[in-house]
Amino acid sequence: xxxxxxxxxxxxxxxxxxxxxxxxxxxxxxxxxxxxxxxxxxxxxxxxxxxxxxxxxxxxxxxxxxxxxxxxxxxxxxxxxxxxxxxxxxxxxxxxxxxxxxxxxxxxxxxxxxxxxxxxxxxxxxxxxxxxxxxxxxxxxxxxxxxxxxxxxxxxxxxxxxxxxxxxxxxxxxxxxxxxxxxxxxxxxxxxxxxxxxxxxxxxxxxxxxxxxxxxxxxxxxxxxxxxxxxxxxxxxxxxxxxxxxxxxxxxxxxxxxxxxxxxxxxxxxxxxxxxxxxxxxxxxxxxxxxxxxxxxxxxxxxxxxxxxxxxxxxxxxxxxxxxxxxxxxxxxxxxxxxxxxxxxxxxxxxxxxxxxxxxxxxxxxxxxxxxxxxxxxxxxxxxxxxxxxxxxxxxxxxxxxxxxxxxxxxxxxxxxxxxxxxxxxxxxxxxxxxxxxxxxxxxxxxxxxxxxxxxxxxxxxxxxxxxxxxxxxxxxxxxxxxxxxxxxxxxxxxxxxxxxxxxxxxxxxxxxxxxxxxxxxxxxxxxxxxxxxxxxxxxxxxxxxxxxxxxxxxxxxxxxxxxxxxxxxxxxxxxxxxxxxxxxxxxxxxxxxxxxxxxxxxxxxxxxxxxxxxxxxxxxxxxxxxxxxxxxxxxxxxxxxxxxxxxxxxxxxxxxxxxxxxxxxxxxxxxxxxxxxxxxxxxxxxxxxxxxxxxxxxxxxxxxxxxxxxxxxxxxxxxxxxxxxxxxxxxxxxxxxxxxxxxxxxxxxxxxxxxxxxxxxxxxxxxxxxxxxxxxxxxxxxxxxxxxxxxxxxxxxxxxxxxxxxxxxxxxxxxxxxxxxxxxxxxxxxxxxxxxxxxxxxxxxxxxxxxxxxxx
RNA sequence: GGGCCCGUAGCUCAGUCGGUCAGAGCACCUCGUUUACACCGAGGGGGUCAGCGGUUCGAGCCCGCUCGGGCCCA
Numbered sequence: 001x002x003x004x005x006x007x008x009x010x011x012x013x014x015x016x017x018x019x020x021x022x023x024x025x026x027x028x029x030x031x032x033x034x035x036x037x038x039x040x041x042x043x044x045x046x047x048x049x050x051x052x053x054x055x056x057x058x059x060x061x062x063x064x065x066x067x068x069x070x071x072x073x074x075x076x077x078x079x080x081x082x083x084x085x086x087x088x089x090x091x092x093x094x095x096x097x098x099x100x101x102x103x104x105x106x107x108x109x110x111x112x113x114x115x116x117x118x119x120x121x122x123x124x125x126x127x128x129x130x131x132x133x134x135x136x137x138x139x140x141x142x143x144x145x146x147x148x149x150x151x152x153x154x155x156x157x158x159x160x161x162x163x164x165x166x167x168x169x170x171x172x173x174x175x176x177x178x179x180x181x182x183x184x185x186x187x188x189x190x191x192x193x194x195x196x197x198x199x200x201x202x203x204x205x206x207x208x209x210x211x212x213x214x215x216x217x218x219x220x221x222x223x224x225x226x227x228x229x230x231x232x233x234x235x236x237x238x239x240x241x242x243x244x245x246x247x248x249x250x251x252x253x254x255x256x257x258x259x260x261x262x263x264x265x266x267x268x269x270x271x272x273x274x275x276x277x278x279x280x281x282x283x284x285x286x287x288x289x290x291x292x293x294x295x296x297x298x299x300x301x302x303x304x305x306x307x308x309x310x311x312x313x314x315x316x317x318x319x320x321x322x323x324x325x326x327x328x329x330x331x332x333x334x335x336x337x338x339x340x341x342x343x344x345x346x347x348x349x350x351x352x353x354x355x356x357x358x359x360x361x362x363x364x365x366x367x368x369x370x371x372x373x374x375x376x377x378x379x380x381x382x383x384x385x386x387x388x389x390x391x392x393x394x395x396x397x398x399x400x401x402x403x404x405x406x407x408x409x410x411x412x413x414x415x416x417x418x419x420x421x422x423x424x425x426x427x428x429x430x431x432x433x434x435x436x437x438x439x440x441x442x443x444x445x446x447x448x449x450x451x452x453x454x455x456x457x458x459x460x461x462x463x464x465x466x467x468x469x470x471x472x473x474x475x476x477x478x479x480x481x482x483x484x485x486x487x488x489x490x491x492x493x494x495x496x497x498x499x500x501x502x503x504x505x506x507x508x509x510x511x512x513x514x515x516x517x518x519x520x521x522x523x524x525x526x527x528x529x530x531x532x533x534x535x536x537x538x539x540x541x542x543x544x545x546x547x548x549x550x551x552x553x554x555x556x557x558x559x560x561x562x563x564x565x566x567x568x569x570x571x572x573x574x575x576x577x578x579x580x581x582x583x584x585x586x587x588x589x590x591x592x593x594x595x596x597x598x599x600x601x602x603x604x605x606x607x608x609x610x611x612x613x614x615x616x617x618x619x620x621x622x623x624x625x626x627x628x629x630x631x632x633x634x635x636x637x638x639x640x641x642x643x644x645x646x647x648x649x650x651x652x653x654x655x656x657x658x659x660x661x662x663x664x665x666x667x668x669x670x671x672x673x674x675x676x677x678x679x680x681x682x683x684x685x686x687x688x689x690x691x692x693x694x695x696x697x698x699x700x701x702x703x704x705x706x707x708x709x710x711x712x713x714x715x716x717x718x719x720x721x722x723x724x725x726x727x728x729x730x731x732x733x734x735x736x737x738x739x740x741x742x743x744x745x746x747x748x749x750x751x752x753x754x755x756x757x758x759x760x761x762x763x764x765x766x767x768x769x770x771x772x773x774x775x776x777x778x779x780x781x782x783x784x785x786x787x788x789x790x791x792x793x794x795x796x797x798x799x800x801x802x803x804x805x806x807x808x809x810x811x812x813x814x815x816x817x818x819x820x821x822x823x824x825x826x827x828x829x830x831x832x833x834x835x836x837x838x839x840x841x842x843x844x845x846x847x848x849x850x851x852x853x854x855x856x857x
Numbered sequence: 858g859g860g861c862c863c864g865u866a867g868c869u870c871a872g873u874c875g876g877u878c879a880g881a882g883c884a885c886c887u888c889g890u891u892u893a894c895a896c897c898g899a900g901g902g903g904g905u906c907a908g909c910g911g912u913u914c915g916a917g918c919c920c921g922c923u924c925g926g927g928c929c930c931a
Binding site for chain 2: 007008009010215424426429431544576616619621630637639647684691692698699784787792794795796798
């Protein structure tokens, strides 16, 4: 116990109690003697280490913490680890720019490597090539600093994380786990490689998955091209005339009256003069342009569908760099066509379009002027050039996109999870039902978890991609670009009869989808732990990553264990600025969370976050953070009210006074309702109930019994003090998950041990089992009447009253008589008369003459 | 084009099972410097529950349509 201060304050509580909790191991996860049922496990989102934490993080992580604290107080051993996502593009870029290096996977590891710069790399520095392993080590070094800052912020916010349970997505452990899971997917046929048209970012020169796409409205131009058909010129509108050399067919809708006679015939492309079939397909839109579309390999995903379903040849023209390939497709045979293609070779899409439009115009194979339009174009979410589609060999993981049975199992899994709020399940279901293909997990980047395979090289020197060489599990993690498969020598790398390593890495989600496994010691790392924590109780996360993180985690769990990775998922909303815009760095409306915590205090900030229900967006005006101020006021009130109660002298005794009993009975209801709300993950409701009662407790009950607690007879005092202390002890515990600092401070004045491991209150903690009678509400109402009478008379609330008449309906009259003495005391009423009436009201009030009022002071 | 969420006081939001639900806080106005609290307290005014129609004895709540806002997918 610590001494009760004369004037309690919120300042400094964060530092004081964080250090104390760390020292005492208050939030330490101790598995001794635990079973799965006694543990509450949380699959915490690992924030991106190289990013910065913003108020949205503070918001949603507070939602998680309140549940962790509630479960801990209910007696569960809480497994609440924290991860850092330091694997991925943001980290890759930051490390490149910080140290002035870039990965070259062909380089050997250098154990004594020193980077050319250390945070002072000039903007346009020539980046020094380093091996992947060296790059990973630099990443680990740099992100350690970020992670320390993050941890500090989380500690200031009061997250009850066990800081000895942290993991990093680029660590050796994470790479090994990620590779192990991939190899198991491969073994079971859930992962496979395939040569297929792939969405491709030409800037990053990497394949992109469906989950990473976004549509952006872009200006475009419609050109009308003239093909040659059996009945002469055939008009075809296109926004991508430059793909004409890649044209493999033209299509119209099977019901389109205009083209019935042409289905099954062939047409010739303008200028390149290639013969292509005129086919029917239901995806052709009759109302778009002339209703005929040219099919090119590949302009968009519809081309891919046509190509696949109509069994068309591939005539690719765009290379990995986004430029036209050097050689024309073999179908172009005319001298004019060949010559024209030679002009396009090596050009960017943009330049090729200009050149081809000019050539078409010169040949008079266009009609009218180009029409400017705006249309949605697919982009990589981190990219700034439209995606192209190129055919490449990639690795995929099955996800139900091409398998109805698997899709149904995923939907079933989703139905087995309790979603908070429930309607978020629909977003998951929409995503699963909308999947267009399997999950492309290979990335042509350098930093990340390598795909752990090698390929045999034939005696002819050709790589046999179908002859995959796997590491043995004890080797993990491996980097195939430097490690050597069993049975080979390093010298055989790339040699005939030898091997080559896969250079691609995995999509970051291929690692992030394993956060339960990473945190829980899956895969032989710590089997005992895994059995204790999996499946996890809770996955908290943002609504924006249901289609990525939540979905991919569910998928991996389905493959590994056949069931959902968690029992509950709690989805937090966005933070919006006062204009209802989502806060983001690019809009410049981001508030730094640490500054906010320092200015207003953690309890106030938490109150703001916890006033919002799950799944609901919250607004925050950084200039005027009303809710934070209200939370701060509540925390301050807690300090003052508790101090007032605890400093009353006298021993608590039997709860004998009717109003004391009724106050506790009301509190009993609050306990039940708040507990039920938290059990259904409705922290906002629990807070609202508790807070409302707390203010009534302070403003009305406390005022009413104050006099008796100080100067009443022994029985009256003992009853008041007993009721006050019981109530405060309960209220503090109800508020502890929301206001961990203020409540711990107060608790420490009169209790040993932390409030955060004290038992969650129940009705049986109360020194009375009586039901509510309506006395406390009646007293509140009477009190408001008395106060209003004084207010109307423009008198101070302290003004003595010589005589007051209070009318009440018979039901309340009997109750009020039980509290008449206390009411008279708080109103300073010399003679309080209770009479029957229709409504509870003050009939008359006689204030003492001014002189007497002065005398009171 | 399809799906989901939202629309309640000037603002931010609650409203559980259809029946004391027209609510809270903030803001505003008035009063008060009280031995827990001026980082304060007390009191007060303020709403056509987006609109229209339906179900019902009864609708903020259930159903349909319309309007407006947001998000996701195509």
